[in-house]
Structure formats: C-alpha cells, structure tokens
Amino acid sequence: MASFSLSDLEATIRERARSGDAESWTARLFAKGMDKAAQKLGEEAVETVIAAVKGDTKGVISESADLLYHWLVVLAIAGVSLDDVLAELERRTGQSGVAEKASRSQPG
Numbered sequence: 001m002a003s004f005s006l007s008d009l010e011a012t013i014r015e016r017a018r019s020g021d022a023e024s025w026t027a028r029l030f031a032k033g034m035d036k037a038a039q040k041l042g043e044e045a046v047e048t049v050i051a052a053v054k055g056d057t058k059g060v061i062s063e064s065a066d067l068l069y070h071w072l073v074v075l076a077i078a079g080v081s082l083d084d085v086l087a088e089l090e091r092r093t094g095q096s097g098v099a100e101k102a103s104r105s106q107p108g
C-alpha cells in the first residue's frame with residue numbers, strides 16, 4: 001500500500017499554487033484559471049477511459065494519476081476541499097446503510 005495520499009497531493013497543490021513559481025505546472029494552471037484546469041480534467045478523464053477500454057493497465061494507472069491530480073486542482077480552484085467530497089461520500093454510505101436496514105426489515 002502506498003504511503004502517499006490524496007491529502008498529501010492536495011497539500012502540495014495548494015503550496016505550489018501559492019508559490020507562483022514559473023516552473024510549476026500547478027502554479028501555471030492556477031494562473032490560467034478554471035476553464036483550462038477543467039479542460040485538462042476532461043482530457044485526462046477521456047484518456048483514462050480510452051486506456052481502460054483498450055485493456056492498457058499501465059495506461060489506466062498513469063492516466064488515473066493525471067486525472068486525480070487535475071481533479072484536485074479543479075477542486076482547489078472551485079474552493080472545495082478533499083474533505084468536503086469525502087464527507088459527502090461518507091454521508092451517502094450512511095444513507096445506503098439506512099436504506100439497506102429498511103429493506104431488510106420489510107416483510108417478504
């Protein structure tokens with residue numbers, strides 16, 4: 001299991017965005033704004049889909065890494081944190097738990 005987390009990458013992205021470093025892809029993407037970042041996210045999503053459909057395992061891993069990185073950039077520009085998304089996923093888990101219990105208690 002990798003010791004690196006999406007939370008680590010989110011922190012790196014925020015730090016690089018603040019740096020304004022001309023060599024930093026992250027800083028340059030933030031400077032270009034949401035339209036460019038969202039476009040890159042869409043491209044990486046499509047490239048991931050293509051790799052998956054082709055059965056290209058290495059491609060799926062590499063494109064997924066690009067996808068997650070650009071997804072976190074879009075989240076940051078949108079002012080949304082990884083925690084916000086995880087909280088929503090957690091809420092849904094709770095909801096499905098309630099739905100499952102309800103269906104189990106139904107007769108027949």
Ligand SMILES: N=c1c2ncn([C@@H]3O[C@H](COP(=O)(O)OP(=O)(O)OP(=O)(O)O)[C@@H](O)[C@H]3O)c2ncn1[C@@H]1O[C@H](COP(=O)(O)O)[C@@H](O)[C@H]1O
Binds near residue numbers: 013023024025026
């Ligand atoms: N995980 C990534 C990461 N994944 C992808 N990319 C960059 O995303 C870019 C997009 O890939 P493309 O193949 O589409 O690039 P491109 O064809 O040059 O782009 P366009 O011409 O389409 O605009 C590439 O330049 C990659 O380097 C990333 N850039 C940075 N990170 C992380 O962010 C950290 C900070 O990076 P800097 O901001 O560059 O310091 C790094 O240490 C990494 O941890």
